[in-house]
Amino acid sequence: MSDVADKVQAMTNVQPMTRATPDPDDVGVLSVHFGRSANCSSIGSVIDVLFVSGVVGTAVLASLAVLLGGRSDASGGVAEDDAASAPTTATSERTSEDEARSDGRA
Amino acid sequence: MKVLRTRAERFGAIVATEAPPALISVTRALAQRLGVDGGALWEGASPGLDVAVLTGPTEAHVSATERCPAGCTGCYADATPTGHEPAADDVRARLEALAALGVFSVAFGGGEAALREDLPELAAYARSLGLVPTVTTSGLGMTAARAERFRVFAQVNVSHDGVAEIYRGVRGYDGAHLAERAIALLRAAGVPVGANTVMTRESFPHLEATAAHVEALGCVELQLLRLKPSGRGRLEYLTRRLDEAQIDAFGDVLARLSETRRLAVRIDCALLPFLAGSGRTTPEDVRAYGVMGCEAGRSLLAVRADGRAAPCSFWQSGERSALPEAPAESASLDRAWHDDAVLAQFRDYQETLPEPCASCTFRASCRGGCRIVAGAIGATPWAPDPECPRVRAHARAPAL
Numbered sequence: 001m002s003d004v005a006d007k008v009q010a011m012t013n014v015q016p017m018t019r020a021t022p023d024p025d026d027v028g029v030l031s032v033h034f035g036r037s038a039n040c041s042s043i044g045s046v047i048d049v050l051f052v053s054g055v056v057g058t059a060v061l062a063s064l065a066v067l068l069g070g071r072s073d074a075s076g077g078v079a080e081d082d083a084a085s086a087p088t089t090a091t092s093e094r095t096s097e098d099e100a101r102s103d104g105r106a
Numbered sequence: 107m108k109v110l111r112t113r114a115e116r117f118g119a120i121v122a123t124e125a126p127p128a129l130i131s132v133t134r135a136l137a138q139r140l141g142v143d144g145g146a147l148w149e150g151a152s153p154g155l156d157v158a159v160l161t162g163p164t165e166a167h168v169s170a171t172e173r174c175p176a177g178c179t180g181c182y183a184d185a186t187p188t189g190h191e192p193a194a195d196d197v198r199a200r201l202e203a204l205a206a207l208g209v210f211s212v213a214f215g216g217g218e219a220a221l222r223e224d225l226p227e228l229a230a231y232a233r234s235l236g237l238v239p240t241v242t243t244s245g246l247g248m249t250a251a252r253a254e255r256f257r258v259f260a261q262v263n264v265s266h267d268g269v270a271e272i273y274r275g276v277r278g279y280d281g282a283h284l285a286e287r288a289i290a291l292l293r294a295a296g297v298p299v300g301a302n303t304v305m306t307r308e309s310f311p312h313l314e315a316t317a318a319h320v321e322a323l324g325c326v327e328l329q330l331l332r333l334k335p336s337g338r339g340r341l342e343y344l345t346r347r348l349d350e351a352q353i354d355a356f357g358d359v360l361a362r363l364s365e366t367r368r369l370a371v372r373i374d375c376a377l378l379p380f381l382a383g384s385g386r387t388t389p390e391d392v393r394a395y396g397v398m399g400c401e402a403g404r405s406l407l408a409v410r411a412d413g414r415a416a417p418c419s420f421w422q423s424g425e426r427s428a429l430p431e432a433p434a435e436s437a438s439l440d441r442a443w444h445d446d447a448v449l450a451q452f453r454d455y456q457e458t459l460p461e462p463c464a465s466c467t468f469r470a471s472c473r474g475g476c477r478i479v480a481g482a483i484g485a486t487p488w489a490p491d492p493e494c495p496r497v498r499a500h501a502r503a504p505a506l
Contacts, residue, residue, distance in 0.1 A: 003365060004364055004365050007364075007368060007370075011126065011370050012126045012128075013125050013126040027136070028133040028135055028136025028137075029130060029131070029132055029133075029136070030117060030118070030131040030132060030133060030394075031130075031131045031155060031393060031395065031396045032128050032129070032130045032131070032394070032396050033130075033395075033396025033398070034128045034370075034395070034396070035127060035128070035327070035370065035372060036127050036238065036240055036260050036261045037165050037211050037213060038241075038242070038260070038261040038262070038263040038300050038327070038329070039213060039242055039300075039331070039374065040167050040169075040214060040219070040240075040241065040242040041167060041182065041215060041242070041331070041334075041374075041418075041419040041420065042374040042375050042376060042419065042420070043165065043398045043401045043405075043406055044329045044372040044373065044374050045374075045378075045395075045396060045397040045398050046370050046371070046397075047360060047364065047371055047372065047373055047381065047387075047397055048370060048371055050364075050395060050397065051364045051386070051387075060395075061394055064128075064130055065132075065136065067107040068107065068109070068121060068130065068132065068136060068139075069136060069139055069140075
């Protein structure tokens with residue numbers, strides 16, 4: 001895997017798939033906008049994923065679909081998630097340190 | 107994967123997640139599996155992502171103040187040391203209105219937002235409403251104690267346009283050392299820090315060195331920004347904007363940055379035309395990975411210090427704006443999103459793009475380039491972005 005692919009994997013916290021990936025249209029993810037949009041003046045978009053190979057790029061979308069849908073049979077190493085109990089609003093106060101920890105960055 | 111919140115849309119839903127932090131647009135079928143009920147929104151065939159406007163903004167840019175002592179020569183907000191600063195109660199009311207609109211994230215800016223003593227409390231209030239708060243700062247006034255209080259932000263972006271002289275050249279203000287001190291203090295406090303880097307003709311050749319520098323300082327993200335002809339930035343825009351050769355090289359530079367740096371690389375909405383014209387990516391990938399062009403009035407709403415809504419932070423009421431002088435009350439934000447004439451103009455223009463945008467394969471994401479640049483250089487904002495390589499070539503092609 002390329003350095004960029006490694007970087008994208010670390011950034012997105014999504015494991016690459018080990019077999020042919022499904023068409024993202026079939027699994028339900030239309031698009032993903034990564035990051036926290038921390039700029040105050042214009043919309044920012046992560047572009048690193050554009051520079052990885054098509055296979056890895058497709059795997060990112062498909063893996064997200066798997067993670068959201070909890071379909072652990074569709075890729076290697078993807079655990080069941082808690083998406084099914086998603087709240088309609090988030091009201092708990094979290095700090096950036098909490099989030100960094102959950103990102104695996106701290 | 108932790109899902110923070112979901113919001114129904116005509117195509118299905120938007121899912122806000124952390125680890126990774128992302129907004130994921132999903133189909134109705136997947137949304138349904140996640141427990142989302144689209145109700146009347148899901149009647150009829152799904153339009154896919156081709157919707158002129160979402161049910162509410164996903165992101166809001168909130169000016170916490172117009173006060174800033176730095177005096178940067180190109181300040182897009184025309185901030186001054188005595189600029190208007192809204193009362194905390196007014197800001198809280200605006201945050202409540204944004205939360206009611208279903209906004210996911212709010213980015214505080216200014217002026218120098220970080221000079222507000224109560225900014226961390228306002229961010230905490232935003233979190234209590236379900237909004238993810240971030241802020242952009244020059245680093246002015248940052249201390250170790252203050253950095254600790256900034257842990258309430260999901261991320262802090264510090265403006266850093268280049269090493270020493272490069273920074274001074276871009277801003278006309280010697281603030282690189284303050285930015286670097288702020289980055290160090292915030293990192294020490296455990297706050298994720300990104301660097302906001304405005305690209306000018308003079309600083310562009312040093313971009314890769316700047317990226318290496320801010321990465322070494324501990325930044326997790328490099329946010330590249332196109333220079334905008336807004337505020338004081340209008341005065342010297344034509345001499346400071348990227349030249350045509352730099353625009354043509356942008357895609358290659360971007361790819362090199364991505365390949366050589368560990369930090370995440372982001373581009374702002376106004377830079378998408380330059381990437382699209384580079385041949386370094388495809389319309390399908392740009393769309394799938396949520397790389398956005400002009401989202402003003404579609405998923406983005408800006409709120410000025412006086413409480414008025416705007417399609418984006420750079421759009422200023424003035425000689426070329428039809429922005430109504432709405433009262434500084436929070437309810438106006440909801441009205442603005444649904445009824446504002448200027449936002450409607452943005453949506454209408456993007457639905458009926460003229461050539462060469464109409465036949466551009468990137469049009470669904472690019473949405474016609476930057477209205478601010480088009481309006482400042484041409485006679486009207488409702489025209490193709492004149493700096494887009496495709497638009498440039500179109501203008502130079504002999505008429506048939």
